[in-house]
Amino acid sequence: MLSIRDLRVDYDEFCAVHDLSLEVGPGEVCGLIGPNGAGKTTTMRTILGLIEPTYGEVKILGTSIHEDHELVGRAVGFMPDFPPVYDDLKVWEFLDLFAASYRIPRSRRAAIVDRHLEMVGLTEKRDAGVTGLSRGMRQRMMLAKTLIPDPAVLLLDEPASGVDPQGRIDLKNILKQVSAEGKAVLISSHILAEMNEFCTSVAIMERGRLVVAGRLDEVNRRIMGDTSLSVEVLAGVNDFLRIVAEDEHASPVEPRAGNVYEFRFRGGAEEAGDLLAKLVGGGVRVASFSRRKDNLEELFLKVGAKELS
Numbered sequence: 680m681l682s683i684r685d686l687r688v689d690y691d692e693f694c695a696v697h698d699l700s701l702e703v704g705p706g707e708v709c710g711l712i713g714p715n716g717a718g719k720t721t722t723m724r725t726i727l728g729l730i731e732p733t734y735g736e737v738k739i740l741g742t743s744i745h746e747d748h749e750l751v752g753r754a755v756g757f758m759p760d761f762p763p764v765y766d767d768l769k770v771w772e773f774l775d776l777f778a779a780s781y782r783i784p785r786s787r788r789a790a791i792v793d794r795h796l797e798m799v800g801l802t803e804k805r806d807a808g809v810t811g812l813s814r815g816m817r818q819r820m821m822l823a824k825t826l827i828p829d830p831a832v833l834l835l836d837e838p839a840s841g842v843d844p845q846g847r848i849d850l851k852n853i854l855k856q857v858s859a860e861g862k863a864v865l866i867s868s869h870i871l872a873e874m875n876e877f878c879t880s881v882a883i884m885e886r887g888r889l890v891v892a893g894r895l896d897e898v899n900r901r902i903m904g905d906t907s908l909s910v911e912v913l914a915g916v917n918d919f920l921r922i923v924a925e926d927e928h929a930s931p932v933e934p935r936a937g938n939v940y941e942f943r944f945r946g947g948a949e950e951a952g953d954l955l956a957k958l959v960g961g962g963v964r965v966a967s968f969s970r971r972k973d974n975l976e977e978l979f980l981k982v983g984a985k986e987l988s
């Protein structure tokens with residue numbers, strides 16, 4: 680859906696993006712992650728055709744944006760990090776005006792605007808002035824604006840910044856919904872813990888270069904190596920120790936006084952599920968069983984540390 684090949688962007692003497700290649704497929708929510716100045720906004724603006732790359736190619740739905748100048752307008756929705764709002768309009772008027780610019784007929788506009796206000800949790804502010812909205816509310820309104828034309832590809836620059844916890848839950852649900860509709864989403868942020876919840880894949884940038892990209896769980900496994908399991912055993916400790924010792928993904932576990940065992944595990948969710956089934960099937964009374972969640976913050980630090988060392 681979105682394909683970037685060998686992209687390089689220079690600002691005069693300064694190279695902001697080096698040889699970047701990235702694919703975002705249907706239903707994929709890709710987190711573009713990197714510290715300040717890594718080149719995330721430059722990449723997004725280049726995808727939108729707002730910056731001319733030094734070389735490289737951006738394709739949307741299989742067509743180069745340079746071959747079809749209306750492609751971006753038709754197929755890409757962009758939400759900038761600091762959206763400007765100048766006009767003194769009411770929230771619904773702002774969205775209605777935008778829907779009209781996409782030639783959505785007047786007869787359908789009111790229902791579309793109301794549906795999107797509800798989707799982003801802004802129905803209460805329908806008649807409020809846009810200039811008086813808080814930053815988080817403005818972000819919600821801009822998200823509604825971005826979704827109204829039903830674009831195949833969504834580019835969201837820092838969509839969660841300034842948004843309250845309920846707003847982040849709403850954003851997560853909206854992203855799930857657009858992903859289920861088969862759209863491709865590229866979302867930038869430095870709030871790594873949140874990206875962990877929102878994304879199915881990640882692309883980590885450092886000083887204009889893509890250092891790691893792939894499915895969240897795969898990247899995590901590749902970079903972090905193994906994960907850990909924590910199991911609380913109520914009864915059947917000897918069987919527990921034997922089953923874990925026989926499991927090819929688990930590191931050896933030492934007997935201990937307490938009943939919570941933590942050990943390294945070189946497997947994903949499937950393999951952890953298999954181990955739990957073996958434990959329960961083998962008569963071990965398991966009170967709790969948890970796999971450490973993929974942790975982007977740790978991943979990011981690890982990648983950053985590798986790059987810098």
Ligand SMILES: Nc1ncnc2c1ncn2[C@@H]1O[C@H](COP(=O)(O)OP(=O)(O)OP(=O)(O)O)[C@@H](O)[C@H]1O
Binds near residue numbers: 714
């Ligand atoms: N118009 C410009 N002219 C010259 N250099 C620029 C310009 N815009 C960005 N840069 C530089 O390019 C690099 C990448 O900037 P960019 O805004 O793409 O980073 P970013 O990852 O989006 O950062 P942030 O997280 O702070 O938004 C930075 O070093 C920045 O100073």
